[in-house]
Amino acid sequence: MSHFVRSASLVNYAEIAHSVGLDPLxxxxxxxxxxxxxxxxxxxxxxxxxxxxxxxSARASKTExxxxxxxxxxxxxxxxxxAIALREEPTLRRxxxxxxxxxxxxxxxxxxxxxxxDGLVMIRCDTLGRQLGPARQSTELVVGVMYRILQLFLxxxxxxxxxxxxxxxxxxxxxxxxxxxxxxxFNQEFDGIVCRSAxxxxxxxxxxPAVAQQAHQYLDTLLAQxxxxxxxxxRQVVLSMLPVGSCxxxxxxxxxxxxxxxxxxxxxxxxxxxxxxLAAVRKExxxxxxxxxxxxxxxxxxxxxxxxxxxxSRWFRHEYGCSVSRWRARxxx
Numbered sequence: 233m234s235h236f237v238r239s240a241s242l243v244n245y246a247e248i249a250h251s252v253g254l255d256p257l258x259x260x261x262x263x264x265x266x267x268x269x270x271x272x273x274x275x276x277x278x279x280x281x282x283x284x285x286x287x288x289s290a291r292a293s294k295t296e297x298x299x300x301x302x303x304x305x306x307x308x309x310x311x312x313x314x315a316i317a318l319r320e321e322p323t324l325r326r327x328x329x330x331x332x333x334x335x336x337x338x339x340x341x342x343x344x345x346x347x348x349x350d351g352l353v354m355i356r357c358d359t360l361g362r363q364l365g366p367a368r369q370s371t372e373l374v375v376g377v378m379y380r381i382l383q384l385f386l387x388x389x390x391x392x393x394x395x396x397x398x399x400x401x402x403x404x405x406x407x408x409x410x411x412x413x414x415x416x417x418f419n420q421e422f423d424g425i426v427c428r429s430a431x432x433x434x435x436x437x438x439x440x441p442a443v444a445q446q447a448h449q450y451l452d453t454l455l456a457q458x459x460x461x462x463x464x465x466x467r468q469v470v471l472s473m474l475p476v477g478s479c480x481x482x483x484x485x486x487x488x489x490x491x492x493x494x495x496x497x498x499x500x501x502x503x504x505x506x507x508x509x510l511a512a513v514r515k516e517x518x519x520x521x522x523x524x525x526x527x528x529x530x531x532x533x534x535x536x537x538x539x540x541x542x543x544x545s546r547w548f549r550h551e552y553g554c555s556v557s558r559w560r561a562r563x564x565x
Contacts, residue, residue, distance in 0.1 A: 303376025
């Protein structure tokens with residue numbers, strides 16, 4: 233399934249491309265994105281094309297932190313309608329929850345989830361849909377923008393507990409240190425930000441109950457017009473449950489508040505099934521995790537929800553026609 237994102241995701245692209253010696257227009261043409269996308273922030277463009285654009289630009293310019301450079305100067309207004317959801321909430325916690333709810337209006341390929349335990353909040357950024365190749369740049373752009381949003385509310389002196397990335401560390405993390413003011417943690421189980429629960433209790437001075445009600449009505453209307461289908465909802469839950477080894481169609485249905493038959497009925501109506509979605513998510517994630525040679529195969533198997541390394545190895549050989557070790561040893565594209 234194709235996912236779309238507002239072309240505001242390309243804010244700063246041309247400037248960063250020029251700064252590293254690239255022609256932004258030729259790069260856009262190469263991935264099928266019109267230059268008009270740089271002029272109208274509300275144009276809907278393919279999320280996969282954006283990911284390809286950022287990855288190819290990073291490779292061509294040998295700029296490992298290309299996506300993060302784009303995130304460095306982002307402003308709240310770049311989020312369009314989503315910015316309303318953040319400004320018109322009583323606390324930062326409510327603003328982050330609203331962002332998770334309405335993220336689809338800005339980026340259909342991104343699911344933002346919030347988990348809390350022992351006084352810490354994990355803000356996870358999960359990518360939906362099949363990514364063709366690595367997604368380091370788009371991932372660092374998303375997490376960088378999320379950090380910028382929190383810092384805009386909490387002030388420049390604020391520091392998160394940790395910044396987490398599932399991919400391997402870059403050769404140099406100088407830009408990461410400049411943007412985040414702390415050294416990120418790489419080879420983690422998720423992409424996102426960990427902060428103290430108390431950080432999110434700060435009151436937002438822009439809160440106005442009457443305006444907030446109007447904003448929610450407006451955004452809920454937009455959300456209803458572009459509501460996610462059952463397949464997308466199942467993908468989101470599978471993404472969150474695979475690493476903890478509790479992913480089954482029954483548990484997914486429970487998370488969605490329906491029974492298994494309802495999930496099956498809605499998926500079959502669109503030619504999908506739980507099994508095909510599970511396989512697609514695993515293929516998306518395995519290429520991200522297994523490409524990182526610092527990650528053990530046992531760890532990859534666990535992150536993909538397999539009960540054992542042997543079960544993962546059998547699945548990989550069936551899907552790719554070779555062992556995972558041989559796949560890892562192939563020349564880089």
